Structures are given as C-alpha cells and as structure tokens.
Amino acid sequence: xxxxxxxxxxxxxxxxxxxxxxxxxxxxxxxxxxxxxxxxxxxxxxxxxxxxxxxxxxxxxxxxxxxxxxxxxxxxxxxxxxxxxxxxxxxxxxxxxxxxxxxxxxxxxxxxxxxxxxxxxxxxxxxxxxxxxxxxxxxxxxxxxxxxxxxxxxxxxxxxxxxxxxxxxxxxxxxxxxxxxxxxxxxxxxxxxxxxxxxxxxxxxxxxxxxxxxxxxxxxxxxxxxxxxxxxxxxxxxxxxxxxxxxxxxxxxxxxxxxxxxxxxxxxxxxxxxxxxxxxxxxxxxxxxxxxxxxxxxxxxxxxxxxxxxxxxxxxxxxxxxxxxxxxxxxxxxxxxxxxxxxxxxxxxxxxxxxxxxxxx
Amino acid sequence: xxxxxxxxxxxxxxxxxxxxxxxxxxxxxxxxxxxxxxxxxxxxxxxxxxxxxxxxxxxxxxxxxxxxxxxxxxxxxxxxxxxxxxxxxxxxxxxxxxxxxxxxxxxxxxxxxxxxxxxxxxxxxxxxxxxxxxxxxxxxxxxxxxxxxxxxxxxxxxxxxxxxxxxxxxxxxxxxxxxxxxxxxxxxxxxxxxxxxxxxxxxxxxxxxxxxxxxxxxxxxxxxxxxxxxxxxxxxxxxxxxxxxxxxxxxxxxxxxxxxxxxxxxxxxxxxxxxxxxxxxxxxxxxxxxxxxxxxxxxxxxxxxxxxxxxxxxxxxxxxxxxxxxxxxxxxxxxxxxxxxxxxxxxxxxxxxxxxxxxxx
DNA sequence: TCGTTTCTGTAAACCGATTTAATTGCTGCA
DNA sequence: TGCAGCAATTAAATCGGTTTACAGAAACGA
Numbered sequence: 001x002x003x004x005x006x007x008x009x010x011x012x013x014x015x016x017x018x019x020x021x022x023x024x025x026x027x028x029x030x031x032x033x034x035x036x037x038x039x040x041x042x043x044x045x046x047x048x049x050x051x052x053x054x055x056x057x058x059x060x061x062x063x064x065x066x067x068x069x070x071x072x073x074x075x076x077x078x079x080x081x082x083x084x085x086x087x088x089x090x091x092x093x094x095x096x097x098x099x100x101x102x103x104x105x106x107x108x109x110x111x112x113x114x115x116x117x118x119x120x121x122x123x124x125x126x127x128x129x130x131x132x133x134x135x136x137x138x139x140x141x142x143x144x145x146x147x148x149x150x151x152x153x154x155x156x157x158x159x160x161x162x163x164x165x166x167x168x169x170x171x172x173x174x175x176x177x178x179x180x181x182x183x184x185x186x187x188x189x190x191x192x193x194x195x196x197x198x199x200x201x202x203x204x205x206x207x208x209x210x211x212x213x214x215x216x217x218x219x220x221x222x223x224x225x226x227x228x229x230x231x232x233x234x235x236x237x238x239x240x241x242x243x244x245x246x247x248x249x250x251x252x253x254x255x256x257x258x259x260x261x262x263x264x265x266x267x268x269x270x271x272x273x274x275x276x277x278x279x280x281x282x283x284x285x286x287x288x289x290x291x292x293x294x295x296x297x298x299x300x301x302x303x304x305x306x307x308x309x310x311x312x313x314x315x316x317x318x319x320x321x322x323x324x325x326x327x328x329x330x331x332x333x334x335x336x337x338x339x340x341x342x343x344x345x346x347x348x349x350x351x352x353x354x355x356x357x358x359x360x361x
Numbered sequence: 362x363x364x365x366x367x368x369x370x371x372x373x374x375x376x377x378x379x380x381x382x383x384x385x386x387x388x389x390x391x392x393x394x395x396x397x398x399x400x401x402x403x404x405x406x407x408x409x410x411x412x413x414x415x416x417x418x419x420x421x422x423x424x425x426x427x428x429x430x431x432x433x434x435x436x437x438x439x440x441x442x443x444x445x446x447x448x449x450x451x452x453x454x455x456x457x458x459x460x461x462x463x464x465x466x467x468x469x470x471x472x473x474x475x476x477x478x479x480x481x482x483x484x485x486x487x488x489x490x491x492x493x494x495x496x497x498x499x500x501x502x503x504x505x506x507x508x509x510x511x512x513x514x515x516x517x518x519x520x521x522x523x524x525x526x527x528x529x530x531x532x533x534x535x536x537x538x539x540x541x542x543x544x545x546x547x548x549x550x551x552x553x554x555x556x557x558x559x560x561x562x563x564x565x566x567x568x569x570x571x572x573x574x575x576x577x578x579x580x581x582x583x584x585x586x587x588x589x590x591x592x593x594x595x596x597x598x599x600x601x602x603x604x605x606x607x608x609x610x611x612x613x614x615x616x617x618x619x620x621x622x623x624x625x626x627x628x629x630x631x632x633x634x635x636x637x638x639x640x641x642x643x644x645x646x647x648x649x650x651x652x653x654x655x656x657x658x659x660x661x662x663x664x665x666x667x668x669x670x671x672x673x674x675x676x677x678x679x680x681x682x683x684x685x686x687x688x689x690x691x692x693x694x695x696x697x698x699x700x701x702x703x704x705x706x707x708x709x710x711x712x713x714x715x716x717x718x719x720x721x722x
Numbered sequence: 723t724c725g726t727t728t729c730t731g732t733a734a735a736c737c738g739a740t741t742t743a744a745t746t747g748c749t750g751c752a
Numbered sequence: 753t754g755c756a757g758c759a760a761t762t763a764a765a766t767c768g769g770t771t772t773a774c775a776g777a778a779a780c781g782a
C-alpha cells in the first residue's frame with residue numbers, strides 16, 4: 001500500500017468550505033479576500049474550516065471572474081543565454097514584489113515560433129508582455145498592438161512602432177568599444193555579430209565603425225555575421241583571421257560571440273592582447289575567471305529590467321483606467337559601460353602572428 | 362490621436378461568435394475542438410466568423426471547466442545558474458512537444474520561499490511539478506504528496522519519500538573525479554561544496570574521499586563548505602590554500618564552485634595543473650574557452666530532463682486513470698561523465714607553490 | 723411503411739470563484 | 753412605539769468556455 005486514502009477525489013471548493021462552516025460562499029469569499037465584511041466570529045469559524053479542509057482557492061476561477069490573471073509573459077530567444085537568464089531573474093524579482101508571476105517562454109530566434117508562443121500566452125490571459133523579439137519588425141511575426149495586452153519591447157526591436165521600448169544605446173556601445181581600440185592604435189577591426197538583420201547588432205557594428213572613422217586615416221572595419229551559436233562565431237572568426245592577417249582587434253557583439261571569439265583566438269594559438277585584442281559584450285563571471293581577463297561592454301541589466309517593469313505597470317494602470325488617450329509610446333535608452341581589462345591592449349606589429357599560421361597563403 | 366478605436370472594450374467571447382454565426386455556443390466549441398461534430402458547411406461559417414472577430418478562446422475558462430491547465434511547474438534554485446537554465450530549456454522543449462507549457466519559478470535556495478512559490482503554482486492549477494528542492498528533506502518546506510499534483514524530485518532530494526526521483530549518481534561522480542586525481546598521485550584534496558546539508562554535495566565529497574581511501578596510504582580529503590556564490594567559493598578556497606600548502610588538487614562540486622575555484626587559483630597566481638589540479642562539475646562552454654581547459658564531471662542534462670518528463674507523464678496518466686494502487690515511486694540515477702582536460706595533471710612537489718605565498722607562515 | 727440509426731445541432735448545466743443587490747436583525751433615537 | 757441607519761449575511765448572477773442530454777431531420781433496413 002502506498003497511502004492511506006488513494007487519491008481523494010476532488011479538491012475542496014469554496015462551496016465545501018461554506019457548507020462545512022455553515023455560511024454562504026459569499027462570506028467565505030469575503031474572508032478569503034480580507035474585505036472586512038465578516039464579523040470576527042464568522043471569520044474565525046471560516047478560517048478554521050479552511051484550515052481543516054486544507055482548502056486553497058482555484059486561481060483560474062478567480063481569474064476568470066476577475067479578469068485578472070496576475071500573470072506577465074516574458075519572451076526571450078533562449079533562456080540558456082546568461083544575459084537573458086539574468087534579465088528573467090531580475091524581472092521575476094520585480095514581479096514578485098508586485099504580486100505578479102512571470103511566465104517565461106522562448107522563441108529560439110524563430111519568429112513563427114515566437115508568434116505561437118505569444119498566442120499561447122494570450123490564451124492564458126497574461127496582463128502584460130515583455131518581449132525580446134526575434135526579428136526587428138514586429139512582435140510574434142506581425143501581432144498587432146490591438147491584439148496584445150500592454151507590452152514592452154526590449155532592445156532588439158527598438159523600431160517597432162506603437163510599443164514602449166527599453167534597450168541599450170547600441171550604437172554608442174559599439175562606439176565605446178571601437179574608440180577604445182582605436183586609441184590603442186588599432187585600425188583593422190573585425191566585429192562579430194549574430195545577425196545583420198538585427199538592428200542591435202548592426203548598430204553596435206556601426207558604432208564601432210564610426211569610432212574608427214573618427215580616429216582618422218585609413219581603417220578597415222570588417223563586419224562578420226556569425227549566427228547565434230558559439231561555434232558559429234568561432235568558425236567565422238577563425239576563417240576571417242586566416243583570410244586577413246591585418247586584423248588586430250575583435251569586437252564580439254554578444255556574450256555568445258565573445259565566447260566564440262575566445263575559442264577561435266585560443267585555437268589559433270594567438271595571445272591576447274599581444275597578437276590580437278578583444279572586447280566582448282555583456283559581462284559575466286567567466287570573463288574574469290580566465291586569463292587574460294576579458295574587456296567587455298556591460299549592459300545595465302537591473303536598470304533595463306526595472307524600467308521595463310515600470311513602463312509596463314504604468315501602461316497597465318493606464319489601460320485599467322480606460323484612458324481615452326493613451327500616452328505616446330516611450331523609448332528608454334541606457335548607456336553601456338566599457339570595462340577595460342586585459343584582453344585589449346596596444347596594437348603590435350603582426351609579423352609574429354603571421355608566422356604562427358602554418359598554412360600556404 | 363494614437364489609434365483608430367481607443368481600446369475596444371471586451372475581447373470577443375464564444376457567445377459573440379455564436380451569435381454572429383447564427384449557431385449555438387456548443388457548436389462553436391465543437392468546431393474549436395475539432396470534434397467532428399459539425400457539418401462542413403457550419404464549420405466553415407464558424408471558422409469565418411472566428412477569423413472575422415479575431416476571436417481567441419480564454420484558456421482559463423476552458424481550464425476551469427476541463428480541470429486541465431496544461432501547465433507544468435518547474436522550481437529551481439535560480440535560473441541564472443547555467444545548469445538550471447539548460448535543464449529548464451530541455452524541459453520546455455519536451456513540454457512543448459506534448460502540448461504543455463512550463464512555468465519556471467525560483468526558490469533562491471530558500472525553503473520558505475520555495476513553499477510560497479509552490480503554493481502559487483498550485484493556485485494556478487498546475488497538473489504536474491518538477492522540483493529541485495532547496496532542502497533535502499521535503500518539497501516546499503513540508504508540503505505533502507497529497508497536496509501536490511504528480512511531482513518529480515530532482516537530484517538534491519533523492520531521499521524525499523513518496524516521490525519519483527531522478528538525479529545524478531553523486532557518490533559515483535565524486536568518486537570518478539577523486540579516483541582520477543588519486544591515479545595522478547594526489548593525496549591531499551580539497552572538495553568545494555555549496556552546502557553540507559545537501560545530500561548531492563555531501564555525496565560528491567564522500568565519493569571523492571572513498572576514491573582516496575581506496576588508493577591506499579595516507580590521504581587527506583578536506584571538505585570546504587563554501588555557499589552558493591562564486592565569491593564564496595573563491596574566498597573559501599583561497600583561505601584553505603593559504604592554510605594548507607599540501608593541497609595539490611581541488612574538486613569543485615558545482616559549476617558555481619568551479620568558477621570560484623578558478624578565480625581563487627588565478628588570484629593566487631597558481632598554474633594549473635602544475636601547481637594545483639582542478640576538476641569541476643557540470644560542463645559549459647566557458648570551460649573550454651579558457652586555458653587550461655578545465656576538466657569536469659558533466660551531467661547528462663538531456664537524459665535527466667527526458668526521464669523526469671517521462672516519469673511525470675506516466676504519473677499524470679496514472680492519476681487521470683484514477684488508479685487504485687499507484688505504482689511505487691521510482692528512482693532513476695544517471696552516471697556522470699568525467700571529461701579529463703588540461704586542468705588536472707600529475708601531482709608535482711609543491712615547493713615552488715609555497716614560494717609563491719608571500720605570507721609569514 | 724414504420725421503426726431504427728446516424729447526423730447536426732442546441733438548451734442548459736457546469737467548472738469555482740467574485741460581486742451585486744437584497745435581506746435580516748440590531749441598535750439608537752425621537 | 754416606530755423607523756432610520758447600519759452591520760452582517762446571503763441568493764443569485766456572472767466570468768467564458770465545455771459537455772451532457774435531448775430533439776429534429778435525414779438515411780436506412782426490412
């Protein structure tokens with residue numbers, strides 16, 4: 001035998017509690033919601049039966065009646081990327097403090113999957129949505145603001161009209177990295193980005209290029225589109241470094257690209273910053289666990305999260321108040337922070353490096 | 362002006378569709394659920410109005426009536442730990458394939474918070490639960506199997522009675538690492554674990570010690586309890602290495618501890634594996650991005666996830682069938698895989714290392 | 723031709739909570 | 753004594769779907 005009673009049919013409902021306590025369901029509901037409508041004596045009695053029956057209200061039923069799910073959707077490309085994991089965690093904390101739950105879903109960078117996931121969230125009656133869109137042009141492959149609850153778009157889709165937006169100043173962040181390298185004498189830079197179609201990536205590359213341009217003289221800024229995987233980034237950079245021996249510095253525009261770049265550089269037996277400099281993006285613990293410590297542009301995750309949250313709450317309040325004229329969509333842009341460490345340094349001549357390539361060219 | 366219509370009151374319901382299409386709600390429901398009960402002509406008509414009104418069913422209402430939420434809860438200590446993020450991702454994929462959604466909540470290693478989160482999940486009528494408990498003795502600080510939907514306990518709580526369990530063979534995994542080090546001649550080993558109260562940690566340490574014991578002769582296996590943070594692990598190991606100069610190898614029992622250990626070793630200017638050997642746990646991309654590549658015991662995340670999922674589905678089917686005598690709880694244990702890389706090597710005498718400590722002792 | 727299936731379709735109950743409007747029973751006061 | 757005012761309580765409607773039980777019509781078999 002495994003348990004005293006097999007599985008005791010249904011969970012108790014508010015009706016069971018009411019019957020047992022000898023009151024109406026309305027009264028039970030009142031004490032549940034602490035509306036102060038019940039007398040102390042009744043309240044005590046009801047509370048006692050609730051405890052005795054081990055009753056817990058069915059949130060779905062309440063949600064149906066209330067039209068309030070206390071649920072916020074968060075859609076990210078993948079939760080295995082540390083940046084999104086940290087963002088999710090920050091948002092979860094903010095949500096918890098306001099009595100909301102967050103349901104995280106992943107799009108795998110696929111707009112049609114994103115659409116499907118968003119639709120699933122809608123069916124669950126989410127009250128708000130925070131999205132890292134997988135494409136810049138729309139949420140969920142063309143879902144309209146009218147079909148969505150209050151939503152804020154993060155980072156990538158800075159251009160999607162009609163939505164509040166929060167993100168990094170990507171152009172400036174790229175510029176920061178580029179300028180730092182330019183000041184160290186680098187004029188031949190490769191920028192590793194996941195996807196040319198993503199404005200965030202593109203802007204980081206554009207910023208880097210502007211920095212080189214502003215430095216004056218000749219320069220070459222090679223943008224390498226490397227996909228969303230570590231190995232993709234690694235292979236793309238390895239090929240590039242084989243092809244062009246003049247590249248003396250790399251900017252990796254995401255944390256995934258940063259890892260790929262490091263692997264490529266290690267694999268080629270190049271030393272940072274002697275043979276090649278690297279500035280990565282996002283800043284996680286492993287970046288200061290390896291030698292050399294890797295320089296990187298950090299995103300202010302907590303600020304991004306809390307302003308996204310505030311924006312969302314404001315918008316939800318507005319809609320709840322049934323505002324006739326909603327405020328114009330806001331756009332909050334945060335600066336990245338360049339954390340200069342050991343992987344980026346003064347440019348050296350690259351003869352030594354060329355010698356280390358055993359191939360014909 | 363912002364939009365043509367302000368915010369058009371309520372979303373359309375199945376009643377709106379029924380009225381507009383000139384049928385009953387039952388018929389609409391039938392075509393929604395493709396029960397084949399409607400004629401082709403009616404179905405077409407209904408589908409057309411659904412599209413015209415942009416109707417999407419309220420999942421909460423369906424869920425209330427069906428007693429099926431298609432929701433599975435997953436509770437992990439923190440989603441920012443790469444191991445849990447990967448586990449969550451694997452589970453999400455499995456769930457998606459079966460038409461379930463997963464809602465991930467975090468306990469922050471705090472049993473009372475865990476309880477609160479589980480209760481919130483219950484209120485949302487989850488049909489199943491997968492838990493990495495924050496303490497070994499129970500789920501949600503004492504929640505009883507009778508109060509929970511079908512649940513599987515992961516890894517840490519291998520001892521919680523009455524639940525299906527899947528996890529790593531922690532003792533064997535620790536033994537693997539310990540034996541490898543013993544074969545390389547190490548006899549003084551430190552094992553960095555997050556928490557002595559967690560059986561998983563303890564077992565890894567115990568396994569390591571057994572390996573040393575079996576190697577014969579004198580040995581010292583020092584278990585260092587270092588908490589759940591990278592810096593905690595780092596500080597604890599730094600202190601230990603200062604205190605005891607004979608320690609020639611470290612086993613870091615989690616990925617967090619591994620990162621902390623690397624930082625400590627780097628900070629002390631020790632070289633791996635010359636001055637000290639390291640075997641970490643869990644295996645993520647950054648472990649092969651740094652030099653030396655770090656040796657580690659990898660967990661078979663996909664196998665763990667899919668057997669947890671299968672177990673859960675089986676149990677849910679059993680309960681749905683209202684089985685009088687549920688099958689006895691299962692316990693699935695998987696072997697870890699030791700990936701020997703560069704951070705662990707033959708023991709050397711430690712004179713050189715002692716010289717690198719500038720302190721008095 | 724009549725009884726029996728088979729198809730389509732619907733009215734109404736139902737899931738489990740919340741909320742509104744009404745009711746009951748007191749207390750207080752003129 | 754009569755009635756307003758208030759506190760405590762409840763019956764019933766409601767949220768938006770699904771499902772059951774039943775009805776009418778068409779098809780079928782003998």
